[in-house]
Amino acid sequence: MSTFAIQTLNAISPVGLQRLDRDVFDIGTDIAEPRALLLRSADLHSVEIPDSVYAVARAGAGTNNIPVDRLAARGIPVFNTPGANANAVKELVIAGMLLAARNLYHAADYTRDLVAGRALSGKDLDKQVEAGKKQFAGFELPGRTLGVVGLGAIGVLVANAAQSLGLKVLGYDPAITVERAWQLSPQVEQVTSVEELFSRSDMVTPHVPLVEGTRGLVDAHRISLMPEGGVILNFARGGVVDEAAVLEALDSGHLHAYVNDFPTEAGAIHPKVIALPHLGASTGEAEDNCAVMAVDQLSDFLLHGNIRNSVNFPEVVMARTPGTTRLGIFNQNRPTMIGQITGVLGEAGLNVAEFTNRSRGEYAYTLVDVEGEVMDDLKQSILAIDGVVRARKL
Ligand SMILES: NC(=O)C1=CN([C@@H]2O[C@H](COP(=O)(O)OP(=O)(O)OC[C@H]3O[C@@H](n4cnc5c(N)ncnc54)[C@H](O)[C@@H]3O)[C@@H](O)[C@H]2O)C=CC1
Numbered sequence: 104m105s106t107f108a109i110q111t112l113n114a115i116s117p118v119g120l121q122r123l124d125r126d127v128f129d130i131g132t133d134i135a136e137p138r139a140l141l142l143r144s145a146d147l148h149s150v151e152i153p154d155s156v157y158a159v160a161r162a163g164a165g166t167n168n169i170p171v172d173r174l175a176a177r178g179i180p181v182f183n184t185p186g187a188n189a190n191a192v193k194e195l196v197i198a199g200m201l202l203a204a205r206n207l208y209h210a211a212d213y214t215r216d217l218v219a220g221r222a223l224s225g226k227d228l229d230k231q232v233e234a235g236k237k238q239f240a241g242f243e244l245p246g247r248t249l250g251v252v253g254l255g256a257i258g259v260l261v262a263n264a265a266q267s268l269g270l271k272v273l274g275y276d277p278a279i280t281v282e283r284a285w286q287l288s289p290q291v292e293q294v295t296s297v298e299e300l301f302s303r304s305d306m307v308t309p310h311v312p313l314v315e316g317t318r319g320l321v322d323a324h325r326i327s328l329m330p331e332g333g334v335i336l337n338f339a340r341g342g343v344v345d346e347a348a349v350l351e352a353l354d355s356g357h358l359h360a361y362v363n364d365f366p367t368e369a370g371a372i373h374p375k376v377i378a379l380p381h382l383g384a385s386t387g388e389a390e391d392n393c394a395v396m397a398v399d400q401l402s403d404f405l406l407h408g409n410i411r412n413s414v415n416f417p418e419v420v421m422a423r424t425p426g427t428t429r430l431g432i433f434n435q436n437r438p439t440m441i442g443q444i445t446g447v448l449g450e451a452g453l454n455v456a457e458f459t460n461r462s463r464g465e466y467a468y469t470l471v472d473v474e475g476e477v478m479d480d481l482k483q484s485i486l487a488i489d490g491v492v493r494a495r496k497l
């Protein structure tokens with residue numbers, strides 16, 4: 104059996120890595136010709152990805168750090184791990200709401216300064232604690248309204264948790280899946296526009312991927328629709344929020360706080376901003392879950408050509424037919440491709456035992472198990488078909 108070299112570009116939980124059989128997989132940070140890249144937040148946009156690479160796996164949800172479309176054009180699937188870190192993010196969002204509502208961040212700074220800065224102790228400390236606390240009086244969550252934009256793995260968990268804490272919850276997601284709709288608490292009210300959501304929400308939390316359509320989703324106009332004293336939470340991506348607009352609304356007093364996971368130079372030092380160092384998925388549990396899912400999907404693809412949870416190719420999973428050789432073929436999604444592929448197999452005198460082909464957008468993927476001996480030059484004949492971008496014999 105051949106050995107697959109997997110290059111890790113970030114720290115990946117050993118709970119995931121130890122699932123890879125070391126007789127079959129080499130794993131390292133410095134590999135000249137990797138078969139696969141395994142990463143978390145490493146930015147691949149300006150990295151040259153060698154032709155040796157068959158697949159890229161993101162141990163996490165967001166794939167905006169990966170040139171997904173360019174890799175699709177080269178027949179390289181990008182995998183992610185939907186839902187594997189959703190609970191970790193949900194818990195941080197709930198913590199963020201409470202940090203903002205009860206002014207906890209500033210309150211803790213205040214008490215630290217009483218001792219570390221002003222050296223108060225004993226009765227003096229007690230007196231100053233009681234005198235100073237009124238400036239941190241906050242508000243409670245029941246009766247407030249939370250708007251959740253994006254009801255995917257994270258948005259649904261946040262909406263349901265907020266509902267159970269007594270908040271009124273509004274949700275907006277024009278492309279919600281049936282699975283997520285079933286998971287959503289029936290008390291969450293669906294709104295039909297982002298503007299309605301902002302105008303009725305005391306707090307807004309986007310849980311959408313960063314793509315062109317969601318860049319700057321939280322902007323000056325939408326913030327202006329919110330009631331006075333609103334809170335924006337951002338555990339999606341920095342670019343989803345127009346931060347300059349948020350800072351202006353904080354300065355004018357229209358917004359009360361901005362809690363986010365993506366610090367910038369201006370935001371991190373603003374007194375009404377709570378900026379966390381991209382901690383959403385940083386729990387042992389989430390790191391293990393993501394690593395296990397990413398590794399399992401990657402090894403199934405490298406060994407068997409199966410594609411699960413790819414963001415640029417369709418789901419294609421086929422049980423292996425005993426006594427056959429498998430071919431995995433990436434091609435452009437256009438007419439006659441299937442006929443041409445099976446034509447090449449027929450000309451080579453090969454009988455097809457199992458065949459599956461699915462398309463997604465501009466590209467398609469075929470798995471075919473063929474009987475008999477498959478010569479190496481067959482792969483070349485398949486690659487010679489106009490529109491085939493990559494082929495593997497497995
Ligand atoms: N802070 C952190 O450490 C983490 C951040 N994230 C971020 O959260 C994002 C969401 O993660 P998941 O919930 O797991 O993804 P998901 O794919 O399960 O859900 C995203 C949802 O957003 C919806 N959506 C897309 N565009 C929309 C729009 N314009 N308006 C309303 N809804 C829209 C989709 O229909 C989908 O239901 C990730 O893409 C990532 O950027 C994810 C994990 C950890």
Ligand SMILES: O=C(O)CCC(=O)C(=O)O
Nearest residue numbers: 143144163164165384385
């Ligand atoms: O790996 C991480 O810590 C970041 C997680 C994240 O942002 C994601 O899953 O999209």
